[in-house]
Amino acid sequence: MGDTNLDVSRLTIREAGDLLASGACSAVDLTDALLRRIQDVDSNIHAYVSLDADFALQQARAADEARAQGKSGPLLGIPIGVKDLLNVAGQPCTCSSHILEGYTAPYDATVIARLREAGAVFVGRTNMDEFAMGSSTENSAYMVTRNPVDLERVPGGSSGGSAAALAAGEAIATLGTDTGGSIRQPAAFCGCVGLKPTYGRVSRYGLTAFASSLDQIGPMTHTVEDAAILLQAMAGLDTMDSTTLDVPVPDYRAALQHDLKGMRLGLPKEYFVDGMDDAVRASILQAVDTCRALGAEIVDVSLPHTEYSIAVYYIIATAEASANLARFDGVRYGRRVSPGNDPVEMYGATREAGFGAEVKRRIILGTYVLSSGYYDAYYLRAQKVRRLILQDFENAFATCDALLAPATPTPAFRVGENTGDPLKMYLSDVFTATANLAGICAMSVPSFSTSEGLPVGLQILGPALGETQILRVGHAFEQRKKAVA
């Protein structure tokens, strides 16, 4: 064994990769140190819904052997936390739902297969809102994850476990999924980096579907450079997902530069509205000034249909969810409750016992907006407004390389603050759902914290396949912020 005092709590993929490459530590050392860190802190945070130390160490040993045989790469031997709705062969995948209790993934999601090939080590499964439905991780059937910055506050959601694990220093990098902000909002609340790729950039095969036209898998990391490294390994065409784009994957790390000279960044006025938190506004405006000082030209833009985005999002997302979640009926996997000897009774009873309140609400809303007599007024009309939202972005990106905005209207709210009011909880996605509806890429990068020390997320939005632009802006901002801090 190597260094047993290895501090993994703020270690980045890049730094860990350097330690492994130089032989300063082995992947087993790293994984072991991380598992000990999790054991020390996770009883207060509840970031992980399940851990498999033996499986992790076995992968770490394989990574060390591969390195000894000459293999290298930025992810070889790097431990990664995985949101509990991505299939990792042989591991549980509960989606933080009782309905998938006892389920063992029979195959790898494409992103998992690619990261496995790159030598990553899967340490555990991070907690989430049940089936990714929520903005606080309070909808998990198993545990409430706490925000490591302030344990009385939520980590955001639905990828709250992935964000909290980073903030608590119990992950080097994690995977999240983002349907309406579920990577960016928890990244903003916990002070880490979270990137939602362009729709179709990363394969969704093996992701338990919530809303298929909106879902994307993305990296959650300590730094923008790490997000670039992780995205690089996951992105690209996959014959198992017909919506992946047949477009070459650029070298994301090569896009990282230290200034923003020659870039035009837009400020969408609809994202700086009355009622937003003053500390968030001040933080984002300071971030905008920083980008200007880095050489960017800042221009005002308008995305006039932003106010409709939550309404459109909750119609389209729940409609797709009501269809996707029909597969959980007690027949083939997961829980089965079968009181009588009748299959229809079995479906209803299984779903009653297996799903939590928020999932039930969304299935009902989605079924309703698709039902006969209401389809045109809700679902079809929402699809039309969705196009108007896309056109808003196309117009803005005709004159700008990227947009700057807050990721969320407020910093992390308190545990229990919004659980009684579903609509209020939905409105916390107001600045993030637009990117999913338009299929564009967007990232949350830690901005200046509030006077209370709460993190604020600077959201950088780019056009479809504009990951290089948003990574460049995020990296330059992050480096300058670090230099002045």
Place this chain on the structure above:
Amino acid sequence: MGDAEQAKASGLDVAYVAHLARLHLRDDEIALFQGQMEQIVHYVEQIGKLDVDGVAPLSHTVSVSNVWREDEPRPGIDHGKVMDNAPEQRDGLIAVPKIVE
């Protein structure tokens, strides 16, 4: 619009829609959800204010059709691993309550 909105919102019968979704609900859940869902439906109805005449619906931001891959045989998911997840099985098949008398 106000009256029409109310009429539509009251068209949401949680118990009936839950039946369509094959989802049993307890009476207290139906009562709780009915109020919450009416509030949410009322909120999403704001999209009715917009003029969308002539706007083509957008179902997907990636406009793809007829994506083909080579028709080559390859192994599927292992049968045993799939059966390990079945709540009930008999003779290598998933067992369910009798559907047809």
